[in-house]
Amino acid sequence: MNEARVMGVSKRFGEVVALHRIDLHIGKGEFVALLGPSGCGKTTLLRLLAGFESPSSGEIWLNQELVADQDRRMPPEQRRIGMVFQSFALWPHLTVYDNVAFPLRHQQHVPEEYKQNPRARVAQMLEMVGLGGMEKRYPSQLSGGQKQRVALARAIVFNPTLLLMDEPLSSLDAELRIQMRKEIQHIHRELGTSIVYVTHDQSEALAMADKIIVMRGGRIEQAGTPHEIYYEPQSPFVAKFVGRANFVKGSWADSSTFLLERKGQTSLPVRVSQDLTPFQREQVLPVRPDQIRLHPWHDGQDGVKGRVQHVQFQGRELLYSIQVGEEEWEVSTDIATRFAYGDQVAVELVV
Ligand code: ATP
Known part of the structure; x- marks a missing residue:
């Protein structure tokens, strides 16, 4: 069963309580959006799932395995997690091919056939994100939208069970954002990967997610389907923040x-x-x-x-x-x- 569980997780940075007793279940193939104002803890929760941080208390489980609590932390490359950031984070000195192929060499749990024939796998991923044939270009020769597609191809190339996306579209213009939304939904349908998608843009969350988690001050204010969040808000905060x-x-x-x-x-x-x-x-x-x-x-x-x-x-x-x-x-x-x-x-x- 591919799923992720966050159980009673708190995270403190000195005096700051960034997350307070968060419980969250991400089912197999589910598209979950973390929505909330700046500073509510969205990125911290994503970084805990990725393995960049350890919880101060509580547990994180991935695929029925305890990957983090206050005493242990499985490193990111062992978690079968793909990541896409707002800043794209491509390596400027590597070609599109080498950027996308990178996880095939450095991640654990990569299917053997992809390791044996990385060219075919990279070509397949570039085709999927609409960049077929662009293997030899460098990031500086790409538009913003194309860079984001390369980042997406790199995140999914090794067949992760969970894809984490942190404001992936916020540096693109309005038209491209709408187009990329559709492509992310398409990729989600094709791959069936679970997605956790951080955004402060309510329309993005309502448009794409199966489940929306509205966060405020390090706590979950409400969790539900887009329809529930929009039409059955449980607090003035949710009613005002969404819609x-x-x-x-x-x-x-x-x-x-x-x-x-x-x-x-x-x-x-x-x-x-x-x-x-x-x-x-x-x-x-x-x-x-x-x-x-x-x-x-x-x-x-x-x-x-x-x-x-x-x-x-x-x-x-x-x-x-x-x-x-x-x-x-x-x-x-x-x-x-x-x-x-x-x-x-x-x-x-x-x-
Ligand atoms: P944004 O939308 O602005 O990115 P966010 O919801 O992702 O905000 P986080 O980045 O998770 O919020 O931050 C949550 C809280 O934890 C904030 O008060 C932030 O200042 C604090 N925080 C995050 N990382 C650290 C850190 N490394 N050291 C100290 N405080 C931190």
């Missing part, structure tokens, strides 16, 4: 009706269709920008009135800031829903 929630004030009339009351306006009942987490049932309802609908306002109508404060054209969607009483809500709509600055709108919540 820019609006915190809408009101009161619960019954378990499926939330009443929006605004000064001088009729209260608007919101039918709540899904299972909500306890935090969502408090007096503030977290509402995603895409869970708010806007309609033209007609005098004399019931409901809650808002006023358009700001509109941003985003290509496939429009982003509005809507003033509702004393609150300002962020709303995203398709481009067919056209309102202009100052328009009055009827606001509907679909939660």
Whole structure:
């Protein structure tokens, strides 16, 4: 069984507690994203899995084997782990071929057929990342996207059971990032390797991962599927960090009706269709920008009135800031829903 387990792991650097009693299971073939703000401990957790650091307490297991606790640490090259860094970390004096072939000579547990015929294996990997025939180039002769592909080929060439990626796309431009996301997903499907992917970009985590671990201050704030993290946040932190929630004030009339009351306006009942987490049932309802609908306002109508404060054209969607009483809500709509600055709108919540 290829899997990784982090059991009660804490990591201290002097006074700083970088990780506090982390429990995590990465199943065979699972794509897990570690998401969180700067300094929350993402990279430290990745470095512990890789074998660059030892835990201060707790245990790390890879493929049913204890690889690290406070007394022992199996070195990285013995762990069958591939790694991709934000900085690519290619050797500038080695060709693309030698960069990619490097782990075949230096890692343990390399399948014998790859050692016997490294040329064929490197060619196969370069083909997979779309760089077939580029063996003789040097890193300085490659674009940023091509360098990142070489780093990816080098990380997977020896058939690792776990692939660790630390912000691998953050130095690429927006268009290339989207393209590389697809390629990483493609490689993940082809190889079936488990992936732990560190990012502070929520859209990257939502787009690619099977499971998202939201971290904060060295602890796991919430773990779940992208759908659970987005629609069933368990804390204000998760609701705000992933998907820019609006915190809408009101009161619960019954378990499926939330009443929006605004000064001088009729209260608007919101039918709540899904299972909500306890935090969502408090007096503030977290509402995603895409869970708010806007309609033209007609005098004399019931409901809650808002006023358009700001509109941003985003290509496939429009982003509005809507003033509702004393609150300002962020709303995203398709481009067919056209309102202009100052328009009055009827606001509907679909939660
Ligand atoms: P970023 O997104 O900025 O890379 P991160 O979530 O990856 O942040 P870590 O790099 O894991 O965060 O750092 C977690 C905490 O541990 C931070 O407070 C950091 O300053 C501290 N830390 C990390 N490495 C060391 C070290 N070698 N010595 C001292 N403190 C460290």
